Ligand code: SF4
């Protein structure tokens with residue numbers, strides 16, 4: 001079997017870490033996690049419906065039939081550790097196995113490793129994928145429609161409430177949850193990316209390595 005790319009290795013490690021930790025968690029902590037991501041999932045549902053309603057036809061015509069999509073390119077997206085955590089939390093064991101097998105058997109090519117004939121293999125795809133719109137799609141749908149453009153801007157602001165650490169955010173909190181359990185991954189960008197760490201430092205007024213996010217049961 002060919003050697004896995006670094007990207008695939010990191011993805012696989014993160015999935016395994018999350019799966020391992022979740023499998024040992026008491027029900028009370030699992031319930032806490034599910035409760036904690038509820039508002040994020042509501043947000044994702046609304047954005048998903050918006051995308052479906054206003055962009056599905058355009059995307060299908062422009063890209064999926066011609067297979068020239070600017071979305072879903074190979075190793076073209078950042079997946080946050082929290083994306084992985086949320087997806088594993090929502091997936092069945094079979095679905096997680098499928099992701100792992102896909103990473104292991106990857107033969108290369110131009111498309112994202114997770115893209116197969118029926119679409120994306122993630123149950124809850126990464127936030128970067130959900131929020132990406134190419135210029136062609138934006139120009140067709142948003143450029144001449146103030147109402148939809150403003151709705152999209154609202155979604156972008158709401159996205160930051162979960163991912164952008166100028167405040168305490170879910171994506172940071174989920175990294176802390178796993179860091180405190182002894183897991184570490186290069187996908188923990190809210191603890192690894194110099195730019196995001198600078199944003200956190202501005203908020204807390206000190207160098208931000210591990211945030212003081214409360215952990216269930218502590
Ligand atoms: S957002 Fe743009 S690049 Fe992506 S699938 Fe839609 S039309 Fe294609």
Ligand code: SF4
Pocket residue numbers: 071072073077112113114115116119120121122125126129
């Ligand atoms: S994770 Fe899914 S949605 Fe994102 S680029 Fe890959 S196939 Fe596309």
